Amino acid sequence: MKKKSLLLVGLLSMVLFAGAQTDNNKVAIGLYFGKNEYKGDLGNGIFNFNKAFYGFGGVSFATYISPSFDLSLQGNYGNYGYFPTSNTLTNMLGSKYEGTLSLHYKFNNGYLLSKELKLSPFVEVGVGFASYSKNGQSVTDRINTGGSDVIVPLGVGLKYQFNDAFALQYKFVYNLTNKDDRDFVVSGSKDKFAEHSIGLIFSFGSPKDADGDGVSDKLDKCPNTPKGVEVDAFGCPIDTDGDGVADYLDKCPNTPAGAAVDANGCPLDSDGDGVPDYLDKCPNTPKGIKVDAAGCPLDSDGDGVPDSLDKCPNTPKGVKVNASGCPLDSDGDGVPDNIDKCPDTPKGVKVDTSGCPIDTDGDGVPDYLDKCPTVPGIAANKGCPEVKAETKKIFAQALQGIQFESGKDVIKKSSFAILNKVVKVMNDNPSYNLEINGHTDNQGAAAMNLTLSQKRADAVKAYLTKNGVDAGKLAAKGFGQTVPVADNATAAGRAKNRRVEFKVNF
Structure with a gap:
């Protein structure tokens, strides 16, 4: 036994x-x-x-x-x-x-x-x-x-x-x-x-645990877990942030729930700007562009145009800008609208720092409209000085004071005195441009009267030019009997209609 x-x-x-x-x-x-x-x-x-x-x-x-x-x-x-x-x-x-x-x-x-x-x-x-x-x-x-x-x-x-x-x-x-x-x-x-x-x-005895993680193979849903990796009750590696990447592989173990991640467990950053997609409000920013905390391109002056495109990155706040980020300049005068006191200046007109047309003589008529840009004048005369009363008087005397031989364009000597006064006026006022308009009465044929009036105006112009007036400032034109100022039915009326008028232009 x-x-x-x-x-x-x-x-x-x-x-x-x-x-x-x-x-x-x-x-x-x-x-x-x-x-x-x-x-x-x-x-x-x-x-x-x-x-x-x-x-x-x-x-x-x-x-x-x-x-x-x-x-x-x-x-x-x-x-x-x-x-x-x-x-x-x-x-x-x-x-x-x-x-x-x-x-x-x-x-x-x-x-x-x-x-x-x-x-x-x-x-x-x-x-x-x-x-x-x-x-x-x-x-x-x-x-x-x-x-x-x-x-x-x-x-x-x-x-x-x-x-x-x-x-x-x-x-x-x-x-x-x-x-x-x-x-x-x-x-x-x-x-x-x-x-x-x-x-x-x-x-x-212990149940079979092929990967040695403490969870039997029968219960282990991840039977090939690397040694030393911490696992959950199902034998799978712990994934603290629940992003699908186990903690032992996860380089960003605290990713917020729901954020898409890459193979390293870090939030996706599609445009590579350093701001993860789940925070990035501009997920398609071009590479190399500096961005803010929201992942959008920096806009230092806050004008809505990112610095990468902004040609005027220091525009004051609130100023309207164009696609290049520069202040709007509606009239294209080089002065932005936000400081332009004359935002509707015509193109090509020179302006001052306020964006207003230059007015050299300060008469209120800008140079581009001022016929006398260096001499103060009035708007009615396109910026030129007002015609003096004495000059007006001389021109009034000339209406009847310039006489011609009957039916001819020959100036009588008695008219030289008044014409010499006109010469002086023109030489004293270089900004003047003078129209010489010849008129007749209605005696004779109209065509003949028109020709006669033109010849008489030309004769006056020739006299003035001969006596020192710039021919470029003179314009002669005959109107014949078409512009009467009195009744041609009377001798007195016809005498008034036979005249030479001077008109100053600037």
């Missing part, structure tokens, strides 16, 4: 040691009870439930090898017997110890059936020993004997897995022996025994 006990301990140690070498290091202990059955020379009691019940109890130790195989060490002790209806022996009754080492093949290995099945079938084959102590009763006397056999267990069973730690198992084992005298009869065929058992299986 001592040798048998040592052998059982040795086999158990071998199984446990073998289990320690597996990837899983998962060990199961089983406690079971059942019924022993016999088949031999006395009869066949296997699956014969009308025979007496011979019970046994046992314990098993199993270790995981692979998804398909477990290695199991089993030991049991119980009774066996057989009472035939007629034989030289009236009965057989005994007890036995068994120890076996078996290899289990599991059908729920992921190849034949799913690993997740609760109810899974298996088969087993092994080798072991059996020690018997038995007695029999013959017709004449009682027999007591014992012995040991080598046995080969062949088994089939079903296991229901309640959870990772607990299962219920049914198993049928058919034990082949190497002896034929366990029933006291030797007839040429070996005796056989069978076992029906129900057991409770308790599993120990």
Whole structure:
């Protein structure tokens, strides 16, 4: 008995040691009870439930090898017997110890059936020993004997897995022996025994955790997590900001929720301006452009034109600008509207710093309208001085004071005095331009009168030019009888209509 006990301990140690070498290091202990059955020379009691019940109890130790195989060490002790209806022996009754080492093949290995099945079938084959102590009763006397056999267990069973730690198992084992005298009869065929058992299986050891993150592979949704990476309850790397990039890879672990990120876990910055898209109000800024905190191109003067396009980046606030960021200059005089006091100056007119046309003589008539830009004048005379009363008087005297020989364009000497006064007026007033207009009465043909009036105007012009007046400032024109100033029906009226008028222009 001592040798048998040592052998059982040795086999158990071998199984446990073998289990320690597996990837899983998962060990199961089983406690079971059942019924022993016999088949031999006395009869066949296997699956014969009308025979007496011979019970046994046992314990098993199993270790995981692979998804398909477990290695199991089993030991049991119980009774066996057989009472035939007629034989030289009236009965057989005994007890036995068994120890076996078996290899289990599991059908729920992921190849034949799913690993997740609760109810899974298996088969087993092994080798072991059996020690018997038995007695029999013959017709004449009682027999007591014992012995040991080598046995080969062949088994089939079903296991229901309640959870990772607990299962219920049914198993049928058919034990082949190497002896034929366990029933006291030797007839040429070996005796056989069978076992029906129900057991409770308790599993120990750590579940398989391929990546060593502390979450079993069965629960691990990220089974290939790099070593040392902190994981959540599902075995996946922690992602504090929930951006889809695990913290151990995330260079921006505090990205706000909902912000799109790149492979490094940093918020996307489509235009590369340094402001992430989720904050960038101008996500398409051209590369190299300086931007503000909102990701928009800098606009130093706040005129709505970014500095990168602004040709006038220091425009005062509130000033309207054009597309180039420069203050509007509606009249194009070079003075922006915001300081232009004359915003409607005609194009090409020179202006002062206020944007108003230059008025050199300060008479209120701008130079571009002033016919006398260096001499103060009045608007009525286009910026030229007002015609003096004395000059007007001379011109009035000339109306009737210039006389011609009758029907001719020859000036009478009596008219030279008044014409000389006109010469002086023109020389004293270089800004004057003088119109010389000749007129006649209605005596004679109109065409002849028109020609005569033109010749007389030309004669006056010639006299003035001869006496020093610039011909460029003189214009002679005859009107004939077309512009009377009195009634041609009377001699007095006709005398007034025969005249030479002077008109100053500027």
